[in-house]
Amino acid sequence: MMAYLALQAGQAQSREKLAALLWSLNGETQARMSLRQAVSAIRKAMHKCGSGRFLTNGVSVGLYLDEIDFDVARFETLATGSSPERLEQALAVYRGDLLDGLGVKEEPFEDWLRIERERLRTIAVAALDRLVAHYSASKDLSSCARTAARLLAMEPLREDIHRALMRAYAAQGRINLALKQYELCREALERDLGLQPELETRQLYEALRTRRMSSSPHSTRPVAAAEPAAGSGANAGGSLSGGEPMPPTTHYVKSAGINIAYQVTGEGPIDLLYVPGWVSNLDLAWGSPRFAHVLKRLGTFSRLIRFDKRGTGLSDRNVGLPTLEERMEDVRAVLDAVGSTRAVLFGSSEGGPMCMLFAATYPERTSALVLNGTYAKGTWSKEYPWARTVAQVDDDVAAVERQWGKPADMSNAAPSLTENMVEREWFAAYLRNSASPADAIALWRWGTEVDVRDILPAIRVPTLIVQRTGDRWVRPEEGRYLATHIQGARYVELAGRDHVIWGEDCDSLVDEIRSFVTGSTSRKTVSALTG
Numbered sequence: 001m002m003a004y005l006a007l008q009a010g011q012a013q014s015r016e017k018l019a020a021l022l023w024s025l026n027g028e029t030q031a032r033m034s035l036r037q038a039v040s041a042i043r044k045a046m047h048k049c050g051s052g053r054f055l056t057n058g059v060s061v062g063l064y065l066d067e068i069d070f071d072v073a074r075f076e077t078l079a080t081g082s083s084p085e086r087l088e089q090a091l092a093v094y095r096g097d098l099l100d101g102l103g104v105k106e107e108p109f110e111d112w113l114r115i116e117r118e119r120l121r122t123i124a125v126a127a128l129d130r131l132v133a134h135y136s137a138s139k140d141l142s143s144c145a146r147t148a149a150r151l152l153a154m155e156p157l158r159e160d161i162h163r164a165l166m167r168a169y170a171a172q173g174r175i176n177l178a179l180k181q182y183e184l185c186r187e188a189l190e191r192d193l194g195l196q197p198e199l200e201t202r203q204l205y206e207a208l209r210t211r212r213m214s215s216s217p218h219s220t221r222p223v224a225a226a227e228p229a230a231g232s233g234a235n236a237g238g239s240l241s242g243g244e245p246m247p248p249t250t251h252y253v254k255s256a257g258i259n260i261a262y263q264v265t266g267e268g269p270i271d272l273l274y275v276p277g278w279v280s281n282l283d284l285a286w287g288s289p290r291f292a293h294v295l296k297r298l299g300t301f302s303r304l305i306r307f308d309k310r311g312t313g314l315s316d317r318n319v320g321l322p323t324l325e326e327r328m329e330d331v332r333a334v335l336d337a338v339g340s341t342r343a344v345l346f347g348s349s350e351g352g353p354m355c356m357l358f359a360a361t362y363p364e365r366t367s368a369l370v371l372n373g374t375y376a377k378g379t380w381s382k383e384y385p386w387a388r389t390v391a392q393v394d395d396d397v398a399a400v401e402r403q404w405g406k407p408a409d410m411s412n413a414a415p416s417l418t419e420n421m422v423e424r425e426w427f428a429a430y431l432r433n434s435a436s437p438a439d440a441i442a443l444w445r446w447g448t449e450v451d452v453r454d455i456l457p458a459i460r461v462p463t464l465i466v467q468r469t470g471d472r473w474v475r476p477e478e479g480r481y482l483a484t485h486i487q488g489a490r491y492v493e494l495a496g497r498d499h500v501i502w503g504e505d506c507d508s509l510v511d512e513i514r515s516f517v518t519g520s521t522s523r524k525t526v527s528a529l530t531g
Contacts, residue, residue, distance in 0.1 A: 001018060001022055001035075001038050001042070002042055002063070003098075003099055003102075004018075004021065004022075004109070004112070005061065005062070005063035006063055006065065006070055006072070007072060007116060008063075009063055009064060009065045009070070009073070010062070010063075010064055010065075011062065012055070012060040012061065012062035013060060013061055013062065014059060014060050015032070015035060015058075015059060015060060015061060016059075018035055018061060019031040019032050019034070019035045020108060021106065021108045021109050021112065022034070022035070022038075022104065022106055022108075022109055023035065023106070024106055024107070024108055025105070025106065039056055039061060042054055043056070053066055071093050072098070072120065074090075074093055075090050075093040075120070075123070075124075076123065078090035078093065079094075079123045079124070079126070079127045082130075084131060084134050084135075087127045087130060087131050088131070090124075090127050091124065091127055091128065091131075091150075094120070094124045094127075097117045097120075097121065098113065098116050098117045098120055099113060099117075121154065124154070125151065125154060125155060128147055128150060128151040128154070129151065131143075131147045132144060132147050132148050132151060132161060132164050135147060136164055136167070136168070139171075141168045141171050141172050142172075142251060142337060142338065142339075143337075144164065144165075144168040145165055145168040145169060145172070145338070145339035146336050146337055146338060146339035147339075148161050148164045148165040148168065148339065149165060149339035149340070149341055150336075150339075150341065152165065153341045156184075156188045156192075157188055157189060157192060157193065159185060159189070159197060159198055159200075159201050162181060162182070162184070162185035162197075162201065163200065163201055163204055165178075165181050165339070166178040166179075166181045166182060166204055166205075166208065167204070168339075169181060170208055170211070174267055175208055175211060175212045176212070176267040177267055177303070178208050179208055179209065179212070180269060182197070182201065182204075182205040182208075185197055185201060247263070247282065247283040247285075247286045248263045248264070248265050249263070250262070250263055250282055250283065250314055251263070251264075251337065253333050253334055253336070253337035254333070255310070255326075255329055255330045255332075255333035255334075256326065256329065258310045258315070258316045258319055258330070259315060259316045260307055260308070260309075260310060260315050260316075260330050260333060260334060261282055261307060261308045261313060261314035261315045262282070262305060262306065262307035262308075262334045262337065262338070263282050263305075263306050263307075264303060264304070264305050264306075264338055265295065265299045265303075265304050265306075266298065266299025266300065266301075266302055266303050266304045267299075267303060268299065268300065268301040268302040268303055268304075269301075269302075269303075270301065270302040270303070270344060270367075270517055270518065271302065271303050271305060271335075271338075271340040271342065271343035271344065271367075272298060272302035272303065272304050272305065272343065272344045272346055272513075272517065273305040273306075273307075273331065273334070273335065273340070273343045273344070273345055273346065274298070274304065274305070274306045274346045274348070274351075275307075275309075275331065275345065275346065275347045275348070275351030275352075275354055275355050276306075276309075276348055276349070276351050277348050277349025277350040277351050277352075277373075277374075277447075278349065278350050278440075278443060278444065278447060279309075279312045279313065279431060279434035279435040279439075279440055279443060280308050280309070280312055280313050280430075280434055281308065281312075281313040281314065281430055281433045281434045282306060282307070282308050282313055282314050283314065284426075284429065284430045284433050284434075285306075285430070287426055287429070287430070288423065288426050288427070288430070288502060290423065290502040290503075290506065291501075291502040293502070293506070294501055294502045294506050294509075294510060297507070297510045297514075298346075298510060298513070301514050301517070301518050302344070302517070303338075303340075305334060305335070305338055305340065305343065307330070307331075307334045308434075309322075309327055309330065309351075310326070310327060310330055311435070311439060311443065312434050312435050312439075312443070313433070313434050313435075317435075317436070317439065318439075321442060321443075321446050324353060324354055324357055324450065324452075325357070327354050328354055328357050328358045328361065331345070331354065331355075331358050332358070332362065332365070335365060341365065342364070342365055342366065342367045343365065343366065343367060344366075344367050344368045344369070344370060344517050345358060345359060345366055345368075345369050345370065346370040346372070346513065347369075347370070347371050347372070347374055348371075348372045348373055348374065348500075348501050349372075349373050349374055349473070349474065349499065350374070350447040350450070351374070352371045352372070352373075352374025352375065353374065353375070353376070353450045353452045355369060355371065356369070356371070356376075356452050356455060356456065356459060356486075357452060357455060359459050359461050359463075360455045360458040360459050363459075363460055363461055366461045367461070367462075368461055368462040368463070368464070368516070368517055369459065369461050369462070369463040369464070369486075370463075370464045370466070370513055370516065370517070371463065371464070371465045371466070371479075371482060372465075372466045372467075372501060372509065373466070373467060373468060373471055373473065373474045373479075373499050373501075374474060374478075374479075374482070375387065375450075375474050375478045375482075376452050376453045376456060376478065376481055376482055376485070377450070377451045377452075377453055378447055378448035378449055378450045378451065379393065379448050379449065380392075384453070384481070386475045386477040386478050386481075387448075387478070388448065393444075393445070393448050396444065397441050397444055397445065400437075400440060400441055400444060401437060401441060404431070404432070404437045404440070405428065405432060405437075406428060407421065407424040407425050407428050408424045408425075408427035408428040408431065409424075410423070410424055410427065411472075412472045412473055412499065413427075413473070413498070413499050413500050413503075414498040414499065414500050414502075414503040414504070415470075415472070415497045415498065416496075416497065416498050416503055416504035417498070417503065417504075453485070456482065456485035456486050457485065457486075457487070459486045459487070460487065462488070462516075463486050463488065463489040463490065464489070464490050464492065464512065464513070464516040465479050465482050465483050465486075465489055465490065465491045465492070466479070466492050466493075466494060466509060466512055466513075467479030467480075467491070467492070467493050467494070468493075468494055468495070468496040468497060468498060468499070469493055469494070469495055469496065469497075470495075470496060470497035471496075471497065471498075471499050472497065472499065473499045474499065476493060479491060479493070490516070492512050494508050494509065494512070
C-alpha cells in the first residue's frame, strides 16, 4: 500500500478503492479491517521517521512525500534530462523492475503493478537508447559497449543495438567479441521470432569476418591467442619462457567519486573478473613472467577483467579504509564500465570475501564464483580456530614494516620462490608500487577484521573453492569451511605450499578454473571433494 500511495503521491485515494485493490479476496468486511491495520502501521512508521505527510480521514488516504527522497520520482526527474550525466544518474537509480520480486496475489494490484513496471521500463529503455547514440557519436567506445549491453539485457531483439555493440567492440579491436555478438543476435531472433538478421546486420558481420581474416597473423597482443600447453610454465623456482609483455591499456571508472583503474585482456566468451588479495598494481603484474603466464592463460578462455582496489595500485590512493560494501560496489562499477552483465568472479586471498559478498548481493550479475586460498573470517575465534591470532597478526604487521622495500620475504607467500632473487626483487617492487608502507599495514589489519560467515548461506551461484594443502597463510580447514557453508560448492585441494596464484604448479590452478567455468576436462587434479 505504501508503494501504491507513493506512486500516487499528493492524491487522496478512497478507502474503498484501496481495500478492493489489495484485499479483494478477503471479503468487504475483512478487507476494510486489513486496510485499517495497514493505515495504522504506516501512520506509526511515518511519525517515527519524522518526514512526509500521511493524511487520512473517514473516506480517503493520501501520502504527501515532501522531504522524502523517493527513488521512482528521482529516476523520472533525471530521465527527462538531456545530458549524459543525468541519464547515467537516472539509470544508476533504475536497477530493475518496480518492486521486483513482490507478489500479493491480488489481481487488481498485479494489473496496476504490471502497467507501472512497463511504464518505468519504457523510460529506462529510452534513456539507454539516448546514451548509446551519444556514446557512439562521441566515440566513447567503452561507455557505448557498457550501455548497449545493458539495453540488450532488457530488449534482446533490438538489432540496431546489437549492431552498435558490434561496432563498438570492433573499434576496440575486439573482433572476436563483435562476431560473437552477431551470433547472439541471430540466435535470439531465430528463437523468439523465427527470423534471420536484417541485411545491414549480416553485411556488418561479413565485413568483420573479412577484417579478421585479412589481419596479420603475426600481430602482437598482450594475451596469447592460443592456450599454452599444460606444463609450459617453469618448475618451482624457475622462470617462464617468453619476454616481458607490454602492459595493456589501463582504463578508469568512477565509483562513488573514486577513480578505479582496470584492464581487460583476452577475447574468450566468458567474462572473468579477478579480485586480488591485499594490494596490487595492474601494470607491474606483467613484470613477473610467472604472473604474466597465469594472466595469459586465463585470457585464453575468458575476457579477463582486472582492477586495483580503491586505495591501491593505479586506483585513487589516500581514500581512507573502505568498507567491504564500498569495494563490492567498485566491482559493479568496473563490470558496468566494460559492458559485462554477468561475470565469473575469481577472488584470491583477501579478494575472496568481497567476491562472496558480491555473489550474495548481486546473483543476477554473477554467473559463478571461484575462490582460491581465501577465508570467511580474518582473526581467530573459538568458532573459527584456523585463522591467525591477534598476536600473530601483530607479528605479521611488524615483519611487513621491517622488510618493506627489501627483497620480499617469500617464505609464507611463496616458499617455492624463496631462492629466486629475480622474483623476490620483482615482488618487492610490486608491493612498493601497490601501496605506501602505512597504507599496506592498515589494509593488512583491515583484511584480518573481515567476517563474512553470515552471508555464506545466501550464496546461490555455482562455486569452486581451490586450496593448497601446504598454504601457510590460509589453511585447508578454511577452504573446507567455505565448502560446507556455501550450498553446492565444489572443493578442490591441490598439492603445494604457495599462497600466490603464480607460485609453484600454477598451471594446475588455471586448469581447475578453466574446467569449472567452461565445462572442459581438467588435465590435472590432485584431490577433488564435493562440498
